[in-house]
Amino acid sequence: MGTSRRNLSVAFIAGLALSASACTQFAANAPSVPQTTVFPVSDVGGLIQGLYELIFWMALVVFVGVEGFFVYAILRFRRRAGDNTIPAQIHGNTRLEIAWTIIPSVVLLIIAVPTIATIFRQDAVPSAGASGEPPMKILVTGRQWFWEFRYPDLRGAPLAVNEVHVPVNRTVVFELRSADVVHSFWIPRLGGKMDVIPTRVNHLWFTPLETGEFFGQCVEFCGIQHANMRVRLYVDTAAEFQNWAARQAADAASPASPQAQQGAVIFQRGACPACHTIKGTSAGGTIGPDLTHVGSRSTLAAGMLQNTYENLTHWIADPQGIKPGSKMRYPNDLPPSPGEAALMAAYLQSLK
Ligand code: HEC
Numbered sequence: 001m002g003t004s005r006r007n008l009s010v011a012f013i014a015g016l017a018l019s020a021s022a023c024t025q026f027a028a029n030a031p032s033v034p035q036t037t038v039f040p041v042s043d044v045g046g047l048i049q050g051l052y053e054l055i056f057w058m059a060l061v062v063f064v065g066v067e068g069f070f071v072y073a074i075l076r077f078r079r080r081a082g083d084n085t086i087p088a089q090i091h092g093n094t095r096l097e098i099a100w101t102i103i104p105s106v107v108l109l110i111i112a113v114p115t116i117a118t119i120f121r122q123d124a125v126p127s128a129g130a131s132g133e134p135p136m137k138i139l140v141t142g143r144q145w146f147w148e149f150r151y152p153d154l155r156g157a158p159l160a161v162n163e164v165h166v167p168v169n170r171t172v173v174f175e176l177r178s179a180d181v182v183h184s185f186w187i188p189r190l191g192g193k194m195d196v197i198p199t200r201v202n203h204l205w206f207t208p209l210e211t212g213e214f215f216g217q218c219v220e221f222c223g224i225q226h227a228n229m230r231v232r233l234y235v236d237t238a239a240e241f242q243n244w245a246a247r248q249a250a251d252a253a254s255p256a257s258p259q260a261q262q263g264a265v266i267f268q269r270g271a272c273p274a275c276h277t278i279k280g281t282s283a284g285g286t287i288g289p290d291l292t293h294v295g296s297r298s299t300l301a302a303g304m305l306q307n308t309y310e311n312l313t314h315w316i317a318d319p320q321g322i323k324p325g326s327k328m329r330y331p332n333d334l335p336p337s338p339g340e341a342a343l344m345a346a347y348l349q350s351l352k
């Protein structure tokens with residue numbers, strides 16, 4: 001009895017220490033847990049975190065209270081050695097029953113009022129942003145299995161794929177559409193999570209409050225490559241954003257190196273233009289992502305690969321090997337030769 005009780009308390013204390021250290025680790029390492037909601041970097045993210053904290057602290061009070069009574073009852077009313085009497089059998093206690101109906105109702109009310117208020121606030125797309133200027137509109141299209149972003153109000157209507165840029169402290173409104181099945185758009189540290197539904201336009205908005213690179217992904221099962229439908233949000237300074245947007249709005253650069261020039265010829269001659277657009281060339285396909293500035297992205301295939309020359313070559317030679325089921329298929333499943341793939345990779349890398 002003595003040792004088993006001692007073992008139990010040692011285990012309990014060890015458990016406490018472990019969870020405390022896990023908590024401090026977590027708190028110190030926000031960037032190493034990039035898809036967390038508890039380190040919000042936007043106004044809407046902050047609202048959601050506020051709710052979470054309210055519920056967390058209330059739950060803690062309830063937990064400590066209930067467990068406290070529980071432990072007290074176990075110790076105080078436990079059966080003593082040699083005591084074989086049956087305890088008093090009690091049925092019903094009106095005061096107690098009223099109390100344990102009213103207290104949870106009050107608890108639920110305290111949770112419900114701010115929760116509903118937050119839902120309405122989040123649902124109302126603002127007509128003026130944090131700084132007074134109108135929010136920036138971004139049209140988002142979810143597709144199997146990548147994201148497209150258009151900026152209809154900016155000069156040249158720039159377009160981005162899988163890596164969306166926004167300026168810090170400017171409210172953005174995402175208009176979410178699907179080109180095929182149901183997806184869901186979520187960048188946890190910025191807050192919100194919104195289904196992307198065919199035939200419907202949904203809205204999601206927030207004001208990013210910190211610069212940086214933030215991760216997100218599709219969060220509604222949308223087919224075999226659902227897990228590889230990632231998105232990156234870059235919150236830039238206003239000047240960086242202007243630069244980026246101006247570059248994305250421009251036509252593709254003409255290939256400079258001899259390899260890139262050869263690659264461009266092979267690209268135009270092959271199956272690629274049927275699915276891909278490169279602005280400033282005759283390639284105008286819309287099944288796959290726009291490649292006008294593919295060289296400026298940090299990743300390929302919705303976050304699966306770093307955008308390096310080797311990975312790009314590999315992707316062009318074997319998209320189905322890397323992302324099985326991807327909508328990038330070659331006629332008769334005949335890929336370009338490794339040499340052709342490498343030349344096209346040189347060309348595409350030059351499209352910054
Ligand atoms: C049948 C349509 C189709 C054809 C033909 C096609 N692609 Fe694609 N391509 C796609 C689709 C769809 C994707 C998106 C794949 C994904 O991430 O799920 C894609 C993705 C890419 C990407 C990655 C872009 C990014 O930002 O992630 C590159 C690069 C690319 N294709 C190059 C080529 C080249 C070069 C050719 C010709 C040799 C080609 N594609 C032919 C449909 C096609």
Ligand SMILES: [Cu+2]
Pocket residue numbers: 142143182183184218219220221222226229
């Ligand atoms: Cu999806």
